[in-house]
Amino acid sequence: xxxxxxxxLTLLVQDGRRTYDDIATRVALSPPSVRRRVDRLxxxxxxxxxxxxxxxxxxxxxxxxxxxxxxxxxxxxxEVAATLRDYPEVVEAWSVTGEADAIARVRTRSxxxxxxxxxxxxxxxxxxxxxxQVILSALVTRPASA
Amino acid sequence: xxxxxxxxLTLLVQDGRRTYDDIATRVALSPPSVRRRVDRLxxxxxxxxxxxxxxxxxxxxxxxxxxxxxxxxxxxxxEVAATLRDYPEVVEAWSVTGEADAIARVRTRSxxxxxxxxxxxxxxxxxxxxxxQVILSALVTRPASA
DNA sequence: GCTGAAAAGTATTTTCG
DNA sequence: CGAAAATACTTTTCAGC
Numbered sequence: 001x002x003x004x005x006x007x008x009l010t011l012l013v014q015d016g017r018r019t020y021d022d023i024a025t026r027v028a029l030s031p032p033s034v035r036r037r038v039d040r041l042x043x044x045x046x047x048x049x050x051x052x053x054x055x056x057x058x059x060x061x062x063x064x065x066x067x068x069x070x071x072x073x074x075x076x077x078x079e080v081a082a083t084l085r086d087y088p089e090v091v092e093a094w095s096v097t098g099e100a101d102a103i104a105r106v107r108t109r110s111x112x113x114x115x116x117x118x119x120x121x122x123x124x125x126x127x128x129x130x131x132x133q134v135i136l137s138a139l140v141t142r143p144a145s146a
Numbered sequence: 147x148x149x150x151x152x153x154x155l156t157l158l159v160q161d162g163r164r165t166y167d168d169i170a171t172r173v174a175l176s177p178p179s180v181r182r183r184v185d186r187l188x189x190x191x192x193x194x195x196x197x198x199x200x201x202x203x204x205x206x207x208x209x210x211x212x213x214x215x216x217x218x219x220x221x222x223x224x225e226v227a228a229t230l231r232d233y234p235e236v237v238e239a240w241s242v243t244g245e246a247d248a249i250a251r252v253r254t255r256s257x258x259x260x261x262x263x264x265x266x267x268x269x270x271x272x273x274x275x276x277x278x279q280v281i282l283s284a285l286v287t288r289p290a291s292a
Numbered sequence: 293g294c295t296g297a298a299a300a301g302t303a304t305t306t307t308c309g
Numbered sequence: 310c311g312a313a314a315a316t317a318c319t320t321t322t323c324a325g326c
Contacts, residue, residue: 009200016162016196019318030296031319046204050162053194054155054290066212066242066249081285093286096212096279103212103279104286133242133249139227140239140250144200165303176311177304 001046004029008037009047009146016050061107063114063134067121068100069093070129075101080126089117100131147192150175154183155193155292162196207253209260209280214246215239215267216275221247226272235263246277 007027011018020031020038027034041047056064071080077095084090084104093104104121108114114134121127153173157164166177166184173180187193202210217226223241230236230250239250250267254260260280267273 009198009205012198013200014197016198020320021318032297032321033295035319036294044204045201048199048201050196050198051160051289052155052158052162052196054159054292055191055194056290058190058192059155059292064240077283077285084286085288088288088291090286091288091290092284094210094281095283095285096281098277098279100279102285131244133244133246135240135242137223137241138238139223139241139248140230140236142231142234142237143197144202144237145234146200146205166305167303178306178312179310181304182310 001041001044005037005041005046006146008034009041012038012047012050013143013146016052056107060109063108063111065106065108065114065132065134067104067106067118068131068133069102069104069121069127070099070131071101071126072128075126077102083121083124083126087117087120089113147187147190151183151187151192152292154180155187158184158193158196159289159292162198202253206255209254209257211252211254211260211278211280213250213252213264213267214277214279215248215250215273216245216277217247217272218274221272223248229267229270229272233263233266235259 004027008023011023011026020034024031024034029037038047042049069080080102081093084093087106089106089108091105091107093102095102106114106117108117111134114132118130118132122130150173154169157169157172166180170177170180184193188195215226226248227239230239233252235252235254237251237253239248241248252260252263254263257280260278264276264278268276
């Protein structure tokens with residue numbers, strides 16, 4: 001993992017479909033060499049893969065919120081994780097320090113759907129209580145850095 | 147924006163470097179047709195682009211937190227946004243409903259760096275107070291859906 | 293371990309219907 | 310929209326550092 005690897009990752013974060021030719025020119029290596037480094041970074045776990053960046057709002061998912069979750073005593077993390085994975089609206093979720101036990105990042109097609117989702121989560125068992133923060137606007141959205 | 151477009155987006159979210167050939171086979175179109183649809187989706191704003199998915203922990207960014215921000219009265223959103231953009235550790239930030247005015251998702255190399263970042267934010271002016279939730283583990287991480 | 297030149301194999305892009 | 314041709318990219322091979 002040297003400076004060139006980091007440069008390659010930065011270029012691929014900027015544009016995941018950049019050609020090996022293009023990258024090779026920018027980092028002063030040959031295309032096969034770049035390819036071998038990308039494969040190695042992926043094998044080593046530094047690079048997980050490539051994806052498309054969608055505009056969820058443009059696709060109709062206009063409501064986004066961070067929902068703090070408070071568990072019933074004795075609730076297992078894997079139990080809640082499994083429950084959360086049942087809801088496609090849950091985009092990300094983490095266990096956290098602080099008052100809440102976990103936070104779910106959710107995306108719905110409307111505020112009404114968000115309300116239904118929160119109700120469903122509360123009635124699903126392990127989640128005793130929730131506290132939501134609806135996202136009003138994005139202040140910073142930054143491509144990941146290497 | 148028909149069913150085939152959504153299928154193409156799903157395939158590209160799964161693998162951002164999938165070839166037009168491969169996609170064409172799966173959606174029963176020709177490669178040029180797929181390419182034209184991808185270009186249109188991008189022009190229409192539904193598809194923003196392509197990126198690499200990094201493992202930040204593997205790259206040394208082992209501490210992640212959600213930091214709630216409480217502004218001084220009369221603080222402008224764009225003012226805080228500009229401040230937050232000055233810190234590369236701030237990966238995402240949103241203005242939100244609820245008690246806090248905004249939430250920043252931050253990534254640092256250590257807990258000590260997180261502490262320094264929070265101190266810096268508090269001393270930077272518009273942020274009066276913060277409340278942090280350090281991420282302990284990921285419960286759900288889902289590729290975006292179309 | 294790493295590199296790259298060249299050849300062979302694929303994919304992309306343009307053209308045209 | 311797709312077939313076909315032209316162009317570009319990727320991948321393998323092989324050899325050198």
